[in-house]
Structures are given as structure tokens and as C-alpha cells.
Amino acid sequence: MMRLFYSKNQREFKQLDNKRQSIMYFHWYKYQRGFSLIELMVAVVILGLIILALVTFFTGGTKAWVAGQSQLEAQRNARWVMDRMVREIREADYVENSSTTSSIDFHTPFDETITYSLPGGSDLKRDSNTMISSVQSLTFEYFDNSSTPVMPDDSNKKSKVSKIHIILQVDVDQDSNPDITLNADINLRNFGL
Numbered sequence: 357m358m359r360l361f362y363s364k365n366q367r368e369f370k371q372l373d374n375k376r377q378s379i380m381y382f383h384w385y386k387y388q389r390g391f392s393l394i395e396l397m398v399a400v401v402i403l404g405l406i407i408l409a410l411v412t413f414f415t416g417g418t419k420a421w422v423a424g425q426s427q428l429e430a431q432r433n434a435r436w437v438m439d440r441m442v443r444e445i446r447e448a449d450y451v452e453n454s455s456t457t458s459s460i461d462f463h464t465p466f467d468e469t470i471t472y473s474l475p476g477g478s479d480l481k482r483d484s485n486t487m488i489s490s491v492q493s494l495t496f497e498y499f500d501n502s503s504t505p506v507m508p509d510d511s512n513k514k515s516k517v518s519k520i521h522i523i524l525q526v527d528v529d530q531d532s533n534p535d536i537t538l539n540a541d542i543n544l545r546n547f548g549l
Contacts, residue, residue, distance in 0.1 A: 370481040423529070430490065431536050437487045438524055438538045441472055449546045451498065451517040455508045460496045460520070465546055478525075487529060490526055492534050497521040518547040 389457045391399075406446040448462035452519065455461050459473035471483055477485045499519040500506050508517050525534035 427528050427535055430526055433488050434524060434526045434536050434538055438522070438540055440487075441483075442521065442540050442542055444470055445520060445522075445542050446545055448544050449547070450544070451508045453508045455496065455498070455517075459494075459496055473489070478527075488526070490528055490530065492522070492525040492527040492532075494525075495523040497523075518544050520544070 409424050444464070445460065445462055448464055448470075452461040452463060459471060459475075461469060461471045463469050467537065471481075471488075472494075473481055474491055474498040474513055476483060478489060480488045480491045480494060498506050498508055498517040499521070500516045501518050503519065511529055522538075522540045522542070524536075524538045526538075527533065528535040
């Protein structure tokens with residue numbers, strides 16, 4: 357194999373003899389075995405960018421999963437509260453005249469008066485016990501037998517209310533937009549008995 361080198365003094369390529377050829381080859385090979393500092397720094401920066409992208413991707417996925425789990429838990433709790441309200445109100449004898457559009461007082465066949473309300477804050481209360489937090493709104497609409505809207509405002513304790521419509525809105529992430537909205541229509545089973 358013929359090897360050439362460039363001679364600066366004579367400004368031309370010359371052929372190397374075997375002895376010079378092996379020395380030049382050894383010299384060239386000796387300095388080509390490693391990476392330069394700049395090459396290493398470029399590789400580290402590229403790897404750092406790749407790792408940063410992967411961490412961002414997985415962190416976003418984890419945050420979305422956690423947010424989904426908290427919303428699922430809130431929806432489960434809201435459904436449980438709504439089911440309990442529906443069950444108890446359905447068994448009521450009558451709705452008392454102190455009921456408003458944001459609270460309900462009703463009398464059960466067991467001589468018990470139960471109140472569901474949203475007093476000022478975001479906690480839905482059954483009597484004085486908190487049932488669920490982060491409630492944005494709670495609305496009760498009252499109807500008589502002919503589905504005419506009425507308010508329980510009779511002078512006697514027993515009102516004409518026989519049907520109730522409930523709207524419960526829960527804001528899990530506190531962004532002023534309801535994340536969960538539940539509706540229920542209830543007919544009082546024991547009305548007029």
C-alpha cells in the first residue's frame with residue numbers, strides 16, 4: 357500500500373518509505389483514538405435534551421392521571437350524596453315551608469326532620485354534617501301534583517309539594533366551571549298519607 361504525505365517545505369506530496377510510513381501511521385492512529393472535549397459536550401447536550409423531553413412527557417401523563425383520579429373520586433362522592441338525598445327525600449311525608457331554592461327541609465315518616473343545604477360556602481350539609489366539599493351550586497325546584505312550580509310557603513307546616521327536581525354542581529379543580537353536574541327528579545312516595 358502506498359502512502360503519501362504533504363511536505364510543507366517542498367509543497368508537494370511525497371511517497372513514504374516503509375519505515376517513515378509506519379511511524380506516520382502510528383502517529384496518526386495515536387491521536388485518533390478518543391473524542392475531543394467539544395464532541396463530548398455536544399453529545400451530553402443532546403442526551404440532556406432527550407432526557408428532558410422524556411421527563412416532560414411522563415410528568416404530563418402522571419399529572420393527567422392524578423387529575424383524572426381526583427375527578428373520578430369527586431364524581432363518585434357526588435353520585436353517592438345525590439343517591440342518598442334522593443332516597444331520603446323520596447320517603448318524605450311532606451316538604452316543610454322553610455325550604456328554599458338552595459335548601460330543603462322535609463319530614464320523614466319516622467318523625468324526623470332532615471335538612472340539606474349549602475350554607476354560604478362550598479360544603480353540602482345534611483343537618484350539621486358535611487356530606488361533600490367543592491360544591492358550586494345546589495338547586496331545588498318544587499312542583500305540585502300537576503307539575504306546576506310551587507314554593508313550600510303554606511301557612512300550615514305541610515306544603516303542596518309532591519315533586520322535587522335537584523341540580524347539584526361540583527367544581528373539583530376550583531376554576532369556577534362545574535366539572536360534575538347531577539340532576540334528579542323525585543316524587544314523594546308518602547305525600548298526602
